[in-house]
Amino acid sequence: MASMDPSEALDLIRQERANTGRALTPDPRLMYWPWGLTWLIGFGLxxxxxxxxxxxxxxxxxxVPLFGLTALMIAAGLFTGLVGARSGRSVSGPTSRQGIWYGIAWSAGFTGLAVVFGRISEVLxxxxxxxxxxxxxxxxxxALYMAGGAIWNERTMFTLGAWISAVNVVGVLLGPGWHALVAxxxxxxxxxxxxxIGWMRLR
Structure with missing residues (x-):
């Protein structure tokens, strides 16, 4: 059998790496769109x-607004959690551990803020x-989206986190009511x- 040209071998390696990456990466639409709809409807209410x-x-x-947002967040969390778990079944080692720890960071962050805000809300x-x-x-x-983008070198996730951080500042400065519309x-x-965008890049 004739030996493969080095350039052809490199192209084959790149192609196989890309195919593997696509196989292990969940569809970005399934990860972002449920949360996008949750924010659009929940904050819209x-x-x-x-x-x-x-x-x-x-x-x-x-x-209605609080119940709607909470119910949508639970549904989005369950859905994206199942999608992420299915795509990560064949991944082990440090990458799998990073994903688990990142998920724990989300839970710990929201729990901590809820406890603090619950106490402060009494005097506001x-x-x-x-x-x-x-x-x-x-x-x-x-902040967590930006951290996730930095961990996995994912530009779309980091950019989204920066965008959310920026529009949040604008919304807070505009004041109550307007913040919900901006969010x-x-x-x-x-x-x-x-x-x-993530889906288009993945293709």
């Missing part, structure tokens, strides 16, 4: 019920309470765009 300057744009029951006016919870949690998401459109829309 909050904006409609608790609009700028204390206005109620749509007379929804008070419990109602209109600032929502801004504290929304702005703080979105800030944590942005819904710019934050949720950014996740939808990240899923599409």
């Amino acid at each position: 909050s904006f409609l019920r608790y609009g700028p300057d204390g206005r109620t744009l749509v007379a929804l029951p008070e419990w 006016p109602e209109h600032l309470m929502g801004l504290l919870w929304g702005g703080g949690m979105v800030a944590l998401v942005g 819904a459109l710019a934050g949720g829309g950014g996740m939808l765009a990240a899923g599409l």
